Amino acid sequence: MNLTNDIGAERAILVGVATPETPFEKTNEYLDELAFLVETAGGIPEKKVIQNLQHPDPKTYLGSGKLQEVADYITENKIELAVFDDELSPSQTRNIEHVLKCTVIDRTRLILDIFAKRAQTAHAKVQVELAQYQYLLPRLTRMWTHLEKQRGGIGMRGPGEKEIETDRRIIRDRISLLKTRLQEIDRQKFTQRRNREQFVRVALVGYTNVGKSTIMNLISKSDVFAENKLFATLDTTVRKVVINNLPFLLSDTVGFIRKLPTGLVESFKSTLDEIRETDLLLHIVDISHPEFEEQIEVVNNTLEEINAGDKPVITVFNKIDNYSWIEKEEDDLTPKEKCNITLDELRQTWMAKSKTKSIFISAKTKENLEEFREMLYEEIKKLHIQIYPYNNFLY
Secondary structure, eight states, X not given: OOSOOOOSSOEEEEEEEEOSSSXXXXXXXXXXXXXXXXXXXXXXXXXXXXXXXXXXXXTTBSOHHHHHHHHXXXXXXXXXXXXXXXXXXXXXXXXHHHHHOSEXXXXXXXXXXXXXXHOOSHHHHHHHHHHHHHHHGGGOOGGGGGGGGGOOOTTOSOTTOOHHHXXXXXXXXXXXXXXXXXXXXXXXXXXXXXXXXXXXEEEEEXXXXXXXXXXXXXXXXXXXXOOSSTTOOOSOEEEEEEETTEEEEEXXXXXXXXXXXXXXXXXXXXXXXXXXXXXXXXEEEETTSTTHHXXXXXXXXXXXXXXXXXXXXXXXXXXXXXXXXXXOOTTOOSOOOGGGOOHXXXXXXXXXXXXXXXXXXXXXXXXXXXXXXXXXXXXXXXXXXXXXXXXXXXX
């Protein structure tokens, strides 16, 4: 099931609220990411709108005056889609659509749409469909009454039962069926992981679009799909890798993102179990991204949420070939900002303050790739000795 056909080549206006907790500059950066999400889904981001408020309006998200400004812009420029950076309540969505007279979706629905487009295997499709239905159920309106055609039989509807209640019942039944399917898949995945227990397991984790799949391909010499779009990888891919005669299993996992929908975290349990049950995490970071530190925090927080925050970690700062900085004038006495820090200074800073091992590489140019492989080998060898103390003939 695909929740929307909202994102075709539709032109979109992006809407966010700046609050004391999330100031204007930060909200603007979030809308840049939202624009990338829209592009990944196939849409065209046309304009960003940000309003400064103490908190989003509980009825219409924006204030009435700003919402009318957005409505006027949509009418004048024939915009088809309004995308809001926060999850909207069902009542907020209805109220906003009443004013804007166009399709309104929130960040969660957009991410679900992208996941639906990216899902390739039956496993991923079931996970995404479950998350979609869980998102849809509290937002059900009469537009969904066609769902009743998917279910027939004598006595299905009681006397005077509203069509929308029938639709709710159909969706609940579908959710129950999908959960049963996922339980079966989870059992199969658990058995597969048990069968791989004789190997040290390593998982690539990180924010979406930081180069995990490219690094997977370099280390394992495989051809995992890699693309410069968000959520290029949904299905966990596992490869057997050998470095210096030492075999281990390397898995590529779905990328994390700010405000990852709760339903997706729940639906992707078996995928996330691959992370929970791994022996070593390779946390891939896009060092060229201006907000890489916040991305690190998002990933670390997500790992804590899924009970994987205590795993051994190597932090891999990728894309050093894209890193750029602005040299300060010699007579400029103002404190250095992020944009004035050289890569060498950044390397020294992170290696000094990081609690984990770290390395700076470029998967694209293969810079420091051999040093990375050697570091990885040493860490896996330590883990192998700890986990399999009677099987040390490999080194």
